[in-house]
């Protein structure tokens with residue numbers, strides 16, 4: 088037990104120092120000591136380790152009014168965390184430096200319902216393009232829409248990537264991606280992306296609702312992703328909003344996703360407009376009365392489910408994300424704001440902001456966030 092505690096304390100101190108550098112670089116050893124409360128000897132040992140590992144480098148001297156100049160420290164500029172998102176029809180990857188700035192991105196498209204061999208080969212191309220940057224990778228986070236086991240990467244269900252269902256992604260991508268590999272479902276990854284890069288920065292409790300090929304939700308509770316007892320927390324897409332309603336792919340009736348999944352929305356809008364568009368973006372040229380009515384209905388249904396979220400979780404922010412919001416957020420947000428007040432307690436709602444995400448490729452950033460979380464966080468401990 089004593090050894091376990093010692094290892095944990097060492098890990099917490101290491102992470103505190105790394106966060107001081109992440110948030111305040113260039114920074115001197117004495118400033119890190121003031122921020123972390125660590126004694127000089129321990130700090131010197133940690134910094135020597137970081138310099139030897141190549142994580143930290145010296146960034147010149149800063150003159151002082153009295154005494155010797157400070158040697159400033161910052162992260163080595165050749166380090167990166169990677170994220171790759173596999174969507175139903177494309178794969179996108181990003182690299183971010185350890186301070187969270189995007190360094191490079193890559194993308195490859197493929198057809199819907201492609202075989203797994205083709206998907207793996209496109210991911211390989213993205214990975215190799217990112218690796219060509221020459222940066223030293225800390226790890227890669229791989230994100231896929233569906234019901235995914237985060238450890239093995241077993242894809243339990245994925246309507247739009249059927250060739251990956253039943254596969255253990257760690258087996259398929261482990262031999263390809265040489266760095267440490269993290270795997271998570273896309274909706275939760277998007278919540279992490281908001282926490283590190285988007286509207287969730289600085290918020291300890293928020294949710295991110297993903298309205299795309301499916302409907303999912305990542306819950307950030309006390310700064311950490313909440314997964315629930317069976318690792319399924321956040322399945323807002325299968326909240327029933329209409330008794331005996333439309334059949335959902337899960338087998339139940341009246342689930343939110345049966346009304347708001349991207350392909351369902353696309354089909355309905357095409358029928359209403361007499362068009363044959365393949366993408367939601369194509370409707371942005373003009374929303375006639377029929378389409379406005381449809382969007383009103385989508386907003387009202389979403390407000391019902393979000394009202395339940397507000398009542399149960401009282402999140403500080405609800406961030407809406409995904410294709411439906413990217414295309415029609417400006418129409419749907421006012422509808423949601425109007426409708427949600429009749430679906431939850433006013434006192435609770437008044438503490439919750441509802442807004443649209445402004446992150447592009449957020450699931451790929453979510454992958455990189457999995458890596459950053461491992462470097463800069465210790466589960467159950469606040470290390471900033």
Ligand SMILES: [Zn+2]
Nearest residue numbers: 325335337342
């Ligand atoms: Zn369902």
